[in-house]
Amino acid sequence: MFQNLLMAVKANISTIRSIIKTNEKIREIAFGDVSLYSEETKTILDDMFQYIPEVTDWRVYDHCAVVTRLYAIYETFVEDLIRDWLILLPGLSLKYSDLNESIRKTHQSGVGRLLQEILKEDNNRYKNLSVQQVMLGLLNGESGEDKYQLLPEAFLFHEQNLRKNSLERLLANAGISESWSWILTHRDIKYFVEEIRANENTPEQELNTLISYRNDAAHGTNIDDFLAANALLELCDFVENLCQALCELVTWRVLEKKESESIGQAQVIGKITEWLKKPKAAILTADREYPLSVGNSVFLVGKSYCQEATIKSIQHNGESISEIKTTPGMEIGLKFDVDARKDLRLYKLTT
Secondary structure, three states: OOHHHHHHHHHHHHHHHHHHHHHHHHHHHHOOOHHHOOHHHHHHHHHHOOOOOOHHHHHHHHHHHHHHHHHHHHHHHHHHHHHHHHHHHHHOOOOHHHOOHHHHHHHHHHHHHHHHHHOOOOOOOOOOOOHHHHHHHHHHHHHOOOOOOOOHHHOOOOOOOOOHHHHHHHHHHOOOOOHHHHHHHOHHHHHHHHHHOOOOOOHHHHHHHHHHHHHHHHHOOOOOOOOOHHHHHHHHHHHHHHHHHHHHHHHHHHHHHHHOOOOOOEEEEEEEEEEEOOOOEEEEEEOOOEEEEOOOEEEEEEOOEEEEEEEEEEEEOOEEEOEEEEOOOOEEEEEEOOOOOOOOEEEEEOO
């Protein structure tokens, strides 16, 4: 649902990891024992490294580049995620009046602020927006005469770095509530805190660390406190895990609305009552009649868990089949293209 945004994050962070590892390996060669190499290799290395910086300065520049880029990836992802959510929302809450009050208030005040911004002589940021475009979505919403739109720019004003409180507020104002509790219990964030940080740091502290390093890198001239390669790689893992958690949260909010009676575009088909780790297969106990086929896209949902998955194989009564119509209480074996776990519910979009 928002996989394109998440895949961009993963690709960008993969590039950062490659650069960190490459630079570290080059440093090992450049400042290592040259006696280990042949004379021909020494000549090549001397030519390569004649302009090499001092090792500490090099590490400082790596540190500054990584923390600055990581924060930009994180902030851009959050804004793009909210933007895509707001584009979908009018199709999930059909009446403007059905939106919760915080969304409507944020929209109304945001429209007012946008009008002020686009009328400024030095307006560059919003030069692509017209007064009519900014006002139309709100006018349609309040009048109910036409389908309303939520202009994302009206929701994305934030003058502070996206620390915990600012992140929560930005998401809540767009109708995505309880974001931090989701993050705290997300499997990837829990693994990072428990296994990588040995419970010595919280997700909030980890995010604050990234932002503090980024601010120092952007505004400071003398950087005395910098991270080594392994610590930078761990920071990459944290940002990727945080974006994964947020992507799943917003996916769940969309699915939740699609399941509502007023929309009726998603149904729970059943629940995974057993997860077999070695074959990576699930036993699904069905709740209703519903046709399932190999290749179907489904959603697996649980506590701080919401992933889109593709059915790779189906088994029933020991036989591999390509499709089946479930009935209440039926047990079938399913394999997906992602790992799952016990107690996840299987959702299917109906349209």
